[in-house]
Amino acid sequence: MNWIILVIAGLFEVAFAYCLGKAKETTGNEMYLWYAGFLISLCISMGLLIKATQVLPIGTAYAVWTGIGAVGTVLVGILVFKEPATFLRLLFLTTLIGSIIGLKAVSH
Numbered sequence: 001m002n003w004i005i006l007v008i009a010g011l012f013e014v015a016f017a018y019c020l021g022k023a024k025e026t027t028g029n030e031m032y033l034w035y036a037g038f039l040i041s042l043c044i045s046m047g048l049l050i051k052a053t054q055v056l057p058i059g060t061a062y063a064v065w066t067g068i069g070a071v072g073t074v075l076v077g078i079l080v081f082k083e084p085a086t087f088l089r090l091l092f093l094t095t096l097i098g099s100i101i102g103l104k105a106v107s108h
Helices: 002-025 028-053 058-079 087-106
Strands: none
Touching: 002 028, 002 058, 028 058, 058 087
């Protein structure tokens, strides 16, 4: 169950990065709504990370959480914000995914 909580925390990390990207593109009240989404996503992500680290090793949990956030944010950047999907970006993204899976596989 704690791994599921950790994955959800990582997804909320992607959500707060997405909100930052959207806030950068907007002005006025809409910008403040995106910043509110950022703060809400941040609080949920951190709260779930805290919950997961009560059972999972902190080093592994933090690395997996940031890895999910990094992979998700790069994918959102490519798919939503039209960032380049170069061969090297995708190669390193693949190695990052492999590292996350590896950390999960070897954790106790």
